[in-house]
Amino acid sequence: MLSDPLYRLRALFRREGVDAEMDAELRAHLERQTEKNIRAGLKPEEAARRARLEFGGLDRAKEECRDARGTRWLEDLWQDFRYALRTLRQKPGFTAVALVTLALGMGATTVMFTVINGVLLKPLPYPQPDRLVTLNEQTKGITDYRWGDLWAYSYPNYLDCKRQSRTLDMAAWRYSGGLVSEPGEAEHVDGVEISSELFSALGV
Structure with missing residues (x-):
């Protein structure tokens, strides 16, 4: 029973x-x-x-x-x-504060999970995403408040690495920006400059 x-x-x-x-x-x-x-x-x-x-x-x-x-x-x-x-x-004021606190906490947790899932947990939408790496140069004595002593490769150094590499398919990219004025008023846009090998390195 x-x-x-x-x-x-x-x-x-x-x-x-x-x-x-x-x-x-x-x-x-x-x-x-x-x-x-x-x-x-x-x-x-x-x-x-x-x-x-x-x-x-x-x-x-x-x-x-x-x-x-x-x-x-x-x-x-x-x-x-x-x-x-x-x-x-019995305590409606406390109830309202508690509900608002819970709502804010749940919203913040959802946003953080979405960011972490998209950036760290969810694999990149390319073949063999675990084989993709980003290379930087470490420059002693020169630091930046955002990146510390890690800097992007200069283009000559990138070409040297590409010639000497026997195990990597290499491509270059960098953040860029500019003004677009046609049609209408000029407007700043963000973009990315890439080398011709990027799509083949990504497998797309």
Whole structure:
């Protein structure tokens, strides 16, 4: 019975009724054991005491039955939820602040996950993305507040590396920008300058 899904649902949403049924059933078992002890020759008081000892106590038996349902954690969660709901209803100002805080926290977490997933976790949309690397030059004594001592390759150094490389398909790119004035007013646009080998290196 304790493993019956319908019984578990009743225990979750109609806990008082199920507990009352369980209490009545346990007391019936205790009374039968007491009667059995009386038939064995014990006085009623001693028979009842022996029955309680053999039974382990009603409260303990109730807790064991609740644990056997497999819904104890859900019952505790539902009880905590109802208590929290009553508390929030009594303090609407605190409730509003809590909801706004939760909304901001969830929004910030969603944005951070989207950024991290797109930049770090999600593979690049190219064949063998794990083989793509970016090379930089490290220049001692010259630092930048954004990149430190890491700098892009100069074009002559890139050509030297390309000639000497035996294991890499190399291509060059850099951020760039300019003005577009046709049609309409001049407007600044961002762009990227690439070498002719970039698409073949990416496999597209």
